[in-house]
Amino acid sequence: MEKGNKKIIRGWVMYDWANSAYNLVISSAIFPIFYDTITTNAFKAKFFHQSLAVIKDPLRAKDFILPEGTTVTVDFFGAELSSSVLFSYVLSASFLVVSILSPLLSGVADYSGSKKRFLQFFCYFGALSCMSLYFFDTSRLELGMLSVFCASIGFWNSLVFYNAFLPEIAEPEDHDKISARGFSMGYIGSMLLLIICLLCYKGFGMPVEWCFVMVGVWWLFFSQFTYRVLPHNVYNKKVEKGVLWRGFKELRIVFAEFRKTHRLKRYLASFFFFNTGVQTVMLMAVLFAKKEIFSGPYEEEGKTGLIIAILLIQILGAVGAFLMSRLSVKIGNIRTLIFTVALWVVLCTLAYFITTPVEFYFLACFVGLVMGGVQSIARSTYSKFLPDTTDHASYFSFYDVTEKIGIVLGTFFFGFVEAVTHDLRFSIISIAVFFVMGLLMLFRVPKEEKVLENH
Numbered sequence: 380m381e382k383g384n385k386k387i388i389r390g391w392v393m394y395d396w397a398n399s400a401y402n403l404v405i406s407s408a409i410f411p412i413f414y415d416t417i418t419t420n421a422f423k424a425k426f427f428h429q430s431l432a433v434i435k436d437p438l439r440a441k442d443f444i445l446p447e448g449t450t451v452t453v454d455f456f457g458a459e460l461s462s463s464v465l466f467s468y469v470l471s472a473s474f475l476v477v478s479i480l481s482p483l484l485s486g487v488a489d490y491s492g493s494k495k496r497f498l499q500f501f502c503y504f505g506a507l508s509c510m511s512l513y514f515f516d517t518s519r520l521e522l523g524m525l526s527v528f529c530a531s532i533g534f535w536n537s538l539v540f541y542n543a544f545l546p547e548i549a550e551p552e553d554h555d556k557i558s559a560r561g562f563s564m565g566y567i568g569s570m571l572l573l574i575i576c577l578l579c580y581k582g583f584g585m586p587v588e589w590c591f592v593m594v595g596v597w598w599l600f601f602s603q604f605t606y607r608v609l610p611h612n613v614y615n616k617k618v619e620k621g622v623l624w625r626g627f628k629e630l631r632i633v634f635a636e637f638r639k640t641h642r643l644k645r646y647l648a649s650f651f652f653f654n655t656g657v658q659t660v661m662l663m664a665v666l667f668a669k670k671e672i673f674s675g676p677y678e679e680e681g682k683t684g685l686i687i688a689i690l691l692i693q694i695l696g697a698v699g700a701f702l703m704s705r706l707s708v709k710i711g712n713i714r715t716l717i718f719t720v721a722l723w724v725v726l727c728t729l730a731y732f733i734t735t736p737v738e739f740y741f742l743a744c745f746v747g748l749v750m751g752g753v754q755s756i757a758r759s760t761y762s763k764f765l766p767d768t769t770d771h772a773s774y775f776s777f778y779d780v781t782e783k784i785g786i787v788l789g790t791f792f793f794g795f796v797e798a799v800t801h802d803l804r805f806s807i808i809s810i811a812v813f814f815v816m817g818l819l820m821l822f823r824v825p826k827e828e829k830v831l832e833n834h
Contacts, residue, residue, distance in 0.1 A: 387548050390608030392561045394541050397601035398502070399565030400572045400594045401534045402661075405509055408573055408689045409590050410527075411466070411665040413515075415451075418462040421517040422451045450801065455520060463666045463803070467794035469524045470662060473531035474783040474790070480532075481539045481783070485776035486633070488540060494772050495611045498540040502602050505533020510595035513588045539779035543771040544609060545762045555712070558759035559704035562751055563697040570693035572597050577686060633773040636766065643764045645824045646713075650757055651781045653720045653817025656727070656810045657753055658782065659789030660746070665689070667730075667803050672739045684736045688743040695747030703752030704759075712760040713824050719753045720818045727811035731804050789813065 404410065452459045460468075488494045508530035515523035549557050576593060579585040637643065665685060673684055707715040726745055733739055761778050768774065789810065796806040 382548060382550055383553065384548065387608050387610075388557060390605045391541075391544055391548055392557070392564050394498075394502075394602055394605040395561035395565035396568035397598050397605065398505075398534060398537065398541075399569040400597045401505060401509060401530065402565070403569035403573055403689070403693065404576060404590060404594045405512070405527075405530060406662055407665055408686065409576060409587065410512065412669060412685060413587055414466060415462065415666060415669050417515075417517055418453050419451050422453070422462070453517065453520060455524070461794075461798065463663075463670070464794040464798055465524070466527075466666065467663060467790040469528055470531055471787045471791045471794075473528045474535065474786045476532055477535045478780045478783040478787065481536055481779045482773070482776040484536075485539060485543070485772040485779075486631075488543075488772040493611070494540045494543055495606065495609050497772075498537050498609075499602075499606060501533045501537035501540070502598065503533075505530050505537060506595040506598040506602075508533055508595075509598065510592045512591035515588070515591075535779070535783060539775050540772055542758060542762075542778070543775040545758070546765055546771050551763045554759040554762045555704045555707050555756065558762070559700040559755040562700040562755040562758075566693045566697040566700070566751060568601070570690060573686075573690070573693070633768070634777075636768070637774065637777060640764075640766065642825050642827065643761075643766075645820065646760065646764055647777065647781050649716075649817050649820035649824060650761070650778070651785045651817070652813045652820060653716070653723070653753070654757060654782055655785030655789040656723060656813035656817065657750065658786045659793055659810050659813070660723075660727075660807075661750070662786070662790060663793050663806070664746075667807050668739060671803050672733065672736060677736055680736055684739070688740055691740065691743045692747035692750065695744055696751030699748035699751030700755040701751075702748070703756050706752075707756055707759075712756055712763065713821060713826075715756050716753065716760065717818065717821050719749045719756070720814055720821065722749045723753070723814040724811050724818065727808060727814060731808040785813075 451462045453462050453465055455465055484497055488497050508526050511526040512523070512530070515526065517523075545554060545558065572593065576590040579593075580587055580590065668685055668688065673680060677684070703715055703719065706718075710718075722745070726742065726749065729742060733742055761775075765771070765774050792809065793806045796809050797803050800806075
């Protein structure tokens, strides 16, 4: 395949535009707020029934303010769990499944040349799961959380095959620019859909559940621009019988090659820690803000304040991706990552102390800048560090597994700290530990690759 083909690059970038709608609307914005609202209202109704039996109308529970310090719980398969803890645990379970599936399937994809087919399958699986969130209800909570679980698997598993195309469509010197372009398109596209959803919901009274359907349709429709131009079986691999076993053997070969690398292994170790922090913040920030900032006297402002903060993050995320790609040209990828990860440590520390919406808005601006930058540079840096190979899906599966195991650890740790301390502020500041570890390990990444003979 011709590297640097503008038509193919535009098509590849469009998948960021298509799938980022899930990452914003489902992972970060509307669904977490919707989830927190309906689980809180259900808990309030139960609270009324148990403690204030004289009030005959449980629908009035939504206007009731819970006593300070009350933990909202839900019934999940007979167990009483904090609603935010359940949310983090379900996401952790989905990432664990992705961590198991992606290396196995990537070996098959590399052996058979079927990256594009796997990308399409998980795209459609994730989009349809998003649409099924239309039926989310606390009376069928287990089914609703299954939709959350499946949508997460579809989104994250598709990315390993999508990312694997980057070293095949462009030369290494262009990876930073193209990766940044993809993330910028993702931020802009998802922000556009969020605005459309808000207009339909606020302006025309559309039920919020239709936003989840719109995400699925958006994801399916715009991904077709990608599928039209991305080639199938780039290296003309011939498929023989026993494709699963041969795919597993392919993965073993790639893993043996990977173990001999020096720079790539050290970079992946640092990526594990700092990306754990980034992804945990992305997934849990809205629940933190809704409970710790937009509550009590600021609860009414929270109905619009959270959306304002999210839009700020999207706009500045696109700017941050562009700025960091320019900075990497001048000072190099690793130094750029050291700079952005150091900023993350500062931001996590500040998050512990903020108490007002205005402070949160300022924090959101800086989060947007470093979030877009670190995600874009992290992906392109790994792509640049890859050895000369045709097994890109297998190599990116290591990147993907590292990312997902980190998210499993991060989201579980976030929920665990809250469960132990009963304070989300301790959860958010604890994430700084992951950034500090990642920062220290970035200093150990050498400038040049060394192939280790004895490993």
